[in-house]
Amino acid sequence: LTKVIVIANQKGGVGKTTTAVNLAACMAVTEIPTLIIDMDPQANATSGLGIELENSDKSVYDVMINSVDAESVIRKSDLPFLDILPSSTRLVGAEIELVPALARETILKTALSSVNGSYEYIFIDCPPSLGLLTLNSLTAADTVLVPVQCEYFALEGLSQLLNTIRLVQKNLNKTLEVEGFLITMFDSRLNLSRQVAEEIRDYFKEKVFETVINRNVKLGEAPSYGKPIILYDAVSTGAGNYMNLVREMLEHAG
């Protein structure tokens, strides 16, 4: 059975890609077959795993716009149990190109039906918007994991995201659930961090992961080497945080 988890938040820079890449990599390290899908035209998850596409290479753009089979586009990463469906900058046109398409919100869901059996977990990294790429991801997912940065603007944007999730649950994906809210870039020395984290816990209660991702410069350095944190610096706080998150998710899944 495959579980599809989308990592979404329209607020920019809250740690979506860092969470998608490192959660998927840490999951793979426990030998669970995992796929990461990069639905962001910035292709940060793709480069964060050390993959550089040539102009002629197929990407998720071809799956979404030209109905190319997802399996033929998926490639291996440096980690044995982690594959990736890479993005490319051509995806930047997809938001507009998808507008007139038939059943435009369910294209990804249909495309994934051919790969579902081969992975236990599929993680989808989203762009910082609530457009058709994020809607496709929410429609294809079982659950949504929401990274929330410990900043005021990040808190403010949550109601808009929850509205969108409710709309998707009503019209496109009745079984979509919230996997949880993940506190990211937490800095225990800052009042702002502690206050925002407290507000998130007060509001979302048990839906907030116990695991908190601390601000850790190693998480920012790893992508410049094209490596997830577990390969770049396995003893860093960042690697420890994401391994704990995997443990918490697997325990929760029972």
Add this chain to the structure above:
Amino acid sequence: LTKVIVIANQKGGVGKTTTAVNLAACMAVTEIPTLIIDMDPQANATSGLGIELENSDKSVYDVMINSVDAESVIRKSDLPFLDILPSSTRLVGAEIELVPALARETILKTALSSVNGSYEYIFIDCPPSLGLLTLNSLTAADTVLVPVQCEYFALEGLSQLLNTIRLVQKNLNKTLEVEGFLITMFDSRLNLSRQVAEEIRDYFKEKVFETVINRNVKLGEAPSYGKPIILYDAVSTGAGNYMNLVREMLEHAG
């Protein structure tokens, strides 16, 4: 004469809103008539200036989609020489609603022709994408100011942004120029920060502002009080950095 500067970068969380709000506020403090336009559906610049819209209030959405006169939607801020054309979450649908519109990239430029004479500077805050809201802003602008966070992913995204700027210069706005690249969230204690800042200066040379915006928690606290930094904590590093940026821009405009 009015100068229109768009603050753009499709990478999320690099300091676009923080720069738009605080640059506009510091400009207004020197008694230069200034307008800030919030083109982001997240409406962070609007709330960052303490403005809460009622459902019935008009916003930039009505200017873009219902041809409402911009002047009738503009409102005053807490600062005497600073006005704002506020955003609302209704704007989230605009990217799709604008696709079939006639001359869809020039709607904002046309709308601004009625307000041009009343301000010396107009700053436009963009969402983290290269869609029709950002294209409208680039088409309406004289120059573009690019905040660049001292992180690897932020560096990576610049070539996509520069491609888009070139396309706009060729097809929509021949006179568009780059105002400059602004290094944001700089932390002198981190190698990553110093390395990325050096790469930005090596690559963009004199196009990079002398002024660097340091990481300063006060900049993150101010929006929760609905105030720009100059009103929240005028003696903070953040306030000093943005006042310096205003001085540098005015000297450059000489």
